[in-house]
Amino acid sequence: MSPRASSGARGENRDKLNLTVTPTAKANLSVMASQRNLSVSELIEQIARQEISLNPGSKVTERILGELVVELEDQLADIEEEIQLLQRKRDRLKGRRDRFTRxxxxxxxxxxxxxxER
Incomplete structure (x- = not known):
């Protein structure tokens, strides 16, 4: 069993992992990590958790886009509901205005x- 590293942001302890890669791969990992403001370790963590997609057509990308669509649909439903509430309020206010005008x-x-008469 590998020695334990410090606890991560996800509430799990981290296991130490030693990788052997070519200098080119090491440089590419460093560039990819710095582009995302991550350490190489966190980059590999996110890739392994499928939080970062390496292929634009990957299942991870589709999952993320699917989650975004669901979130946007929820927000749209909330907005539509708020519009209906505001329309009912507008109608009530128009009725009050008409009564006050009369x-x-x-x-x-x-x-x-x-x-x-005077």
Whole structure:
């Protein structure tokens, strides 16, 4: 069994792993990691967990896009529900406005009639 490394951000202990790669592969890993602001160790972790896709058409990319579609659909449903609530509120406010307008008109007419009587 490999010695344990420090606990990771995912709540799991990390196992130490020694890799042997060519200098070119090592350089490529360093570049890929720095492009993502990650250590090489974290880059390999994310690749192994399929959090980073190496192939644009991979199942990981499809899964991530699928999750994004579901999230966007949920947000759209929330927005549609909010629109319906706002439309009902608008309708209630229009009704109140119409009632107040009628009351105002009636009061103006009464005042006008009272002025004429004097």
């Amino acid at each position: 009351m105002f008109t009636e009061i103006q007419q009464q005042l006008s009639e009272q002025s004429e």
